[in-house]
Amino acid sequence: MEKRQRESFAWILDYMDRGVPRRFWRKEPIPYAQAIGEEYFFLLELQVFGGRKLPIGQRIPLFLQEQQRTVVVLSRIYYEDLTMEARDNLKQVLIKIIESNEQRFLGIMNSMGLITPKLHSYELLSGIGKNITKKIIEEREKNAFKSFEEFEERTGVNNIKEIIAERIKEELSTKQKYKLFVR
Numbered sequence: 309m310e311k312r313q314r315e316s317f318a319w320i321l322d323y324m325d326r327g328v329p330r331r332f333w334r335k336e337p338i339p340y341a342q343a344i345g346e347e348y349f350f351l352l353e354l355q356v357f358g359g360r361k362l363p364i365g366q367r368i369p370l371f372l373q374e375q376q377r378t379v380v381v382l383s384r385i386y387y388e389d390l391t392m393e394a395r396d397n398l399k400q401v402l403i404k405i406i407e408s409n410e411q412r413f414l415g416i417m418n419s420m421g422l423i424t425p426k427l428h429s430y431e432l433l434s435g436i437g438k439n440i441t442k443k444i445i446e447e448r449e450k451n452a453f454k455s456f457e458e459f460e461e462r463t464g465v466n467n468i469k470e471i472i473a474e475r476i477k478e479e480l481s482t483k484q485k486y487k488l489f490v491r
C-alpha cells in the first residue's frame with residue numbers, strides 16, 4: 309500500500325483576516341490563508357487560529373499537536389482557486405523555497421536525465437535548449453554542482469532559481485505532459 313503524500317510545512321501566499329472563500333461560508337468570518345507546500349508543492353487552503361496574522365512568505369508547520377497548532381488544512385486547491393494576491397506572490401515564495409532547500413534542488417539538477425531519446429529534462433526549463441543542455445551535462449560529468457552560484461558560473465545559465473520557480477509555476481498553472489518538480 310502506497311503511503312499518502314502530505315506536506316509537513318507550507319509557505320503563506322495570501323492571508324485574509326476577515327476573508328472566507330465562498331465554499332466555506334459561515335456567519336462569522338474566520339482568518340484564512342492560501343499556501344504552498346514545501347515538498348510536493350500542493351496548493352492549500354488554511355484556517356488560521358488564535359487571531360494570528362501570517363505574513364506573506366512565512367514558513368509554517370502544518371501538523372503539530374492540537375495545543376500547538378496555529379493552522380489547520382481545509383483542503384487542497386487548484387491554481388485557478390488562488391486569489392490574485394496569492395498568484396502575484398507565488399513566484400517570490402517559490403524562490404524562497406528553492407533558496408532554503410538549495411541542496412534538494414541541486415540534487416534534482418544533478419540527477420536529471422533523458423525523458424525521451426530526443427528530449428532531456430533540462431530542455432523543459434525556460435531558456436535552456438540543446439546547446440546549453442549539452443554544456444550542463446558536460447560540466448555535471450566533471451563534478452556534481454554544489455551551489456546555484458557554481459551552477460551558473462560553470463554553465464553560463466543566469467538566474468537558475470528563477471528558472472526553476474517559473475517551471476514550478478507552469479506545472480501548477482497548466483497541464484504539463486512532463487513534470488519535474490510538482491507531484
